[in-house]
Amino acid sequence: MKKNNINDNDIILEDLQPSHAIHLYEMMQDDRIYTYIPENAPAAVETLKEKYKMFSKGSLRKEEVWLNYAIYLSSEKLYIGTLQATVQLDKRIISIAYILDPKKWGAGYAKKALSIMLQNSKEQFGHFDYYAYIDTRNERSINLVKSLGFKCVEYIENADYFKGSSSNEFVYAKISNK
Template sequence: MQPGLSSVRLLLEPQVTSHADEMFLHLQNPALYTYIPSDVPQNLVALRLRYTRQESRRSPDGSEAWLNWIVRLKGSIGSDKTPCIGFVQATVCLQEKTALVAYTVFQEFWRHGYAKEALTSMLDHLFAHYDLSAAEALIDTRNIASTSLVEAVGFTQVEFLPQADFFKGEHSDEYRYRLDRSPISNSA
């Protein structure tokens, strides 16, 4: 079982099928999909099915680990306020020892540093437990908040990908960002 993670203000719970019921309403905000080729989930059943597929935590051929966490504010579990504030995810290529990371924080929680805190917590876990050489993120060039976030965490832009995707009726250029594992010092 994928472990839960914790940071100063956040708890990251391994995503399971039952989270779909709680996440569905939050995921209906079209603003979350401005810079990504995904769309608002069609219905709760479809979201449950997606979460069920992801719950295996492995690609069908076993070459990738699919790691997804639901992000909560500490102390909010069981409250009627906003128990979930977003999610973080990583696709770990087990042979190459790299991960492609993504993150979403719901709009009412933007600009509070939660995405940075959740991403950092996940990255710390990935580098410690998956022996990664690097983590990468693909970001639409128009998404200034996201490029600023990964740069603040230590990622470096390594590639510009013109017309990397086509969605919502137009082409999207992307940046590929990379965070290499810090060398471990063996000095006494």
């Protein structure tokens, strides 16, 4: 499925490509990004490039579509993060994830970028339910999805174990009004 760049004034969502690694690598070194996710900063630009190469190929499952974007802030000519959506066509579910440069936290860019992606997904796929799995300690992310109309629908105890401790998760959903 062909994807296109999505432009809405200052925020541009570009299809994530290996070439974005050079622009996002420095930002991806900020340890604050990895506080609530079972991942560490990429060891080298080449490592990030390989990850983005895999993402850009898309899912190998015919009933699943991967939408991966680099977030570009045109006013500053700067890449400030990534967005991901896993579209499960057979279940009519879209799971979302995002990473934003901590230097841009609190400025509304994540909300704007996610709003653009959600609207584009609705136009492209129709009415689907959206889900976000969030570490219970990640108040910023919880507040972000709440501001977009997501509601907590589940609590998962010991959802993951990383960096020496267990992680519990909330599942937030935005259910389609068909």
